[in-house]
Amino acid sequence: MTQYLVSRLLQSIIVIVGVTFFAFMTLQLAGDPTYLYVSDRASAEEIATIRQRLGFDRPLHEQYITYMTRMVQGDFGTSLVTKMPALDLVMTRLPATIELTLFAMILGLVLAIPIGILSATRRGTPLDGGIMLFAIFGQSMPSFWLGIMLILTVGLGLRWLPISGHVPVLQPLLSGDVGLAISNVPDALRHLILPGITIAVFSLSRNARLIRSTMLEVLSQDYVRTARAKGLRERSVVGRHAFRNSLIPVVTILGLEFGFLLSGVVVVETVFSWPGVGRLVFNSINQRDVPVVQAAVISFSFLFVLLNLLVDLVYARLDPRVRLN
């Protein structure tokens, strides 16, 4: 277990170093990276000062060391537009993004499980066919388009749910105002539904298909036949014996899922004017605010690696094959 832990930790560090190295090289590919850190109107002296301050006038390996040192200290440069530290901008918007991602993740998983099981146990029926048709459609739509369609129909047509805006829960919670956080929940949920569904539909479809196919596989195993043979009710065969084992591949993709949802967030936040990191990235792209884009990309990657590590460790705890090895 300790050996696994150490090697897994090492692997995560390598990935983080790889990501930052890649980001560093990308900046170098642009020619003189200084120009990415100054606005278009900067004077020659200004550019020279910044070049010196960021160390872009020194040899490449020294530049890399400076780059990494600054990053470890949380210095991702300042925004070209607002002149605020890039990382601060990302961090203040992170809670809204995490709320949305978590909500979508819960939606994608909680709904996928019963749907997948239902589809597997009613295999070949019109219900199964309908669910699978829905699932393949869900995997073929650009998520932001689904968002636009939901805005048009549910939001503007039926006027059931708000199409933009965000009511914070995590933010007051982090600043200690639990009362406000709790009283915000109902309104926050109303605002979460449309963007949440939009992000979740792809993974919901994929998970439902995944659960269905593993469930079908599990249901044909010997131990399921044994369970049936000893006269267990179908409900406990499916619920207690088959279901648990069909969850294994789902747990495996949990970590990847989060990263996948995070990348969907960038576009969907833009569609719903959600004040999170995704919309910040979108705005920064349009203003060519490279330090902010970089800070967002690297902190997302960091979060992703961290979560994957966590999921793997939990998985290792749960799975005796890894734990005992």
Added chain:
Amino acid sequence: MAQQVMESTQVVRLVNGQTFVAPSAWLRARRSLMRARWPLVALFILAAIAFLGVFGPQIAPKDPNRQNIISRLQPPFTEGRSGEVEFWLGTDSLGRDVLSRLIYGARVSLLVGFVAVGIGGVIGTLLGLTAGYFGGIVDHLIMRLADIQLGFPFILLAIMVLVVLGSGVLNLVLVLGIGQWVTYARIARGETISQREKEYVEAAHSVGMSNVRIMFRSILPNILAPLIVIASFNVASVILAEASLSFLGLGVPPTVPTWGGMLADSRDQLLGGSWWLAVYPGVAIMLTVLSLNILGDWLRDFLDPRLRGA
């Protein structure tokens, strides 16, 4: 399994002297397609979209970039002065014909999808084949590189690269292509390892074939089937990624009509009720991706049923 796919029509002579022609892979594929309804429909849809992509300029009723402020935001089936329908699918906020832009957009989506997958597939297969065949340190290096790339969501780095280097068809295709290599490398490696110990490879060694020749002439044809299956799904996901990047303004230049770009433009017109600007490009993307997914499902069952559920 893979060997059967690669073989052409063969004349088989039975012990009793009778001969018959074994059906070629193409023939079997055609029969299987005819039996399955939906993959056939998907194939037709894709063929139609490809046709639009290739012959777009000849088919499109109007110049997709011609602006006409007087007839801006016209709803679908708007009639012109002569009483005939002038804008079948309406016009956008600059008065450009939606139908023509849609037809031109097919070209970019398909081009980006297939070329990016081609780049990723070739790089990934070469690296995976090399890693699996030689093993050892080469294998270790290539696979660690793959682990690193899988360690973070690639679309984020694609955003980073395109912001820094600027967007454009070439950069877009390269970035999306390089983003795909890992999948191919992993599968090619695994398949190569399982083929490496087979007798035909041993035989090739013993008659003095070079490593390169064994890799490309003997092993590669036998590991192609799963790679082709992955590629068909991959084109679909690359098209979706391209639409997302275009939506973010990181796709091709605004003068080139793309489905993702059209959707991005439609966002500002939603409150005004111009639904057609959002509906049609989305349907176009969905039809293309859906067809590719259905065809991919069929191809998997036909070529390599082991991948089912993967």
